[in-house]
Every structure is written in C-alpha cells, then in structure tokens.
Amino acid sequence: MCGIVGYVGPKSTVEVLLGGLKRLEYRGYDSAGVSVITKAGALETRKRSGKLSVLVEDIDKNPLGDANIGIGHTRWATHGAPTDGNAHPHLGGASQKLSLIHNGIIENFAELKSELLEAGVTFASETDTEVAAHLIAAEYDASGDLVDAFRKVVRRLHGAFTILAVHEDQPGLVVAARRN
Numbered sequence: 001m002c003g004i005v006g007y008v009g010p011k012s013t014v015e016v017l018l019g020g021l022k023r024l025e026y027r028g029y030d031s032a033g034v035s036v037i038t039k040a041g042a043l044e045t046r047k048r049s050g051k052l053s054v055l056v057e058d059i060d061k062n063p064l065g066d067a068n069i070g071i072g073h074t075r076w077a078t079h080g081a082p083t084d085g086n087a088h089p090h091l092g093g094a095s096q097k098l099s100l101i102h103n104g105i106i107e108n109f110a111e112l113k114s115e116l117l118e119a120g121v122t123f124a125s126e127t128d129t130e131v132a133a134h135l136i137a138a139e140y141d142a143s144g145d146l147v148d149a150f151r152k153v154v155r156r157l158h159g160a161f162t163i164l165a166v167h168e169d170q171p172g173l174v175v176a177a178r179r180n
Contacts, residue, residue, distance in 0.1 A: 002073065002074050003020075003024030003029070003073065004102075004103050005021055006071045006164045006174045008069045008173075013036050013070040014067065016070075017072035018055075018056060024074055025074065027074070029052075029075055030049060030082035031049040031074070031084070032047065032052045032054075032055045032073065032087065033046060033087045033089050034046055034070055034071065035071050035099035036065065037067055037171040038066060039067060039068065043096070044064045044065055044067075045091065046058055047088060069171060069173075069174060071099065071100075071101050071165070072101070073087075073089060075087055078128070079105075079126055079127045079129075080127045085124055086127050088102065088129055089101045091124075092132075097137070097167055097169060098140060098167045099133070100133040100136065100165040101129070101163070101164050102162070102164075103162045104161030105159045105160060106129075106131065106157050106161060107158045107159040109128035109131045112135060112156065113131045119138075132157060132163060133165070135153045136149050136165060146165070147173075150165060154179070157179070159180070161179055163176065164176045
C-alpha cells in the first residue's frame with residue numbers, strides 16, 4: 001500500500017504533508033517524499049527510501065522553502081527497487097518543473113516508456129510513475145495548460161491508479177485523477 005497527500009492553503013505545507021504521511025504510515029511503505037512550490041516560485045523536492053523518519057531527518061537538515069502548495073507520497077514498490085531514485089515524487093521533462101506522485105499501477109507503462117525513449121527522454125528511475133511525469137511535462141510544454149496536459153495523458157494510461165501533480169509555472173494548482 002501507499003499514500004498520497006496534496007495541499008493548497010495558508011498553513012505550513014511541509015508540516016501538513018508530513019503530518020498527512022504520518023497518518024498513512026499504518027498502510028505500509030518503503031519510501032517517502034514531498035514536493036512543494038515555494039512562495040518564491042521554485043519547485044523543491046525531497047525523497048528518501050526507508051521510513052518517513054529518514055525523510056523528516058533529511059528535511060530537518062536541508063529545509064524546504066516556505067510554501068502554500070505541495071504533494072507528498074509514501075510508496076510501496078511495484079516497479080523498481082525501494083531506492084531514493086525510485087521514491088516519489090518524480091520530476092518530468094527537461095525543465096524538471098513538473099512533480100508527480102502516483103498510487104497504483106500503469107499497466108501500459110512499458111509501451112509509453114518506449115515511445116519516450118525513442119523521443120530521447122532519459123529516465124532517472126525504474127518506475128511507471130516517471131513515465132507519466134514525462135508524458136504530462138511534454139504535453140504541458142506543448143500547450144502551457146496543466147489541466148489540459150494532465151487530462152490528455154490520463155486518458156492514455158491503463159490500469160488502476162490515483163495521480164497528483166504540480167507544476168512550478170502554475171503555483172496555485174494541484175491536479176488529480178483517479179481510475180478504478
């Protein structure tokens with residue numbers, strides 16, 4: 001099992017995300033991570049394999065910027081070993097401005113990944129989640145509209161999943177979709 005938390009609001013985003021992930025620990029997981037868009041407009045991400053306490057310790061040592069929007073995830077590996085690189089969130093596109101988390105499985109990820117590899121995309125993980133991140137980032141680069149890009153890509157994905165994403169260029173918006 002894994003857990004997803006998204007937040008937009010006036011409270012400390014990191015505190016809200018970590019609190020939400022703490023409440024989801026009972027579900028079992030092998031890694032955890034968060035992405036926030038700071039008030040200065042920068043996307044910042046921290047993710048670590050192991051218990052949530054490892055992520056919290058990392059954030060304590062290397063604080064994230066003050067933010068009012070973010071996403072958080074605890075992962076139970078389905079694709080790729082439980083490593084820092086395979087932990088969520090995953091960044092998409094050459095600009096690395098899109099961050100995405102995902103529960104479930106994208107059944108047609110191998111086909112979609114082949115398409116991206118042919119287009120010259122380089123992957124940092126072994127996950128099906130990163131495939132969705134790169135697809136949405138490419139659609140966003142073409143349209144400049146996160147909601148439209150997200151909808152187009154979600155229609156192409158097969159499986160049972162929940163996905164949340166944020167983009168540095170649209171700092172007040174978390175997009176989400178659920179299937180099955």
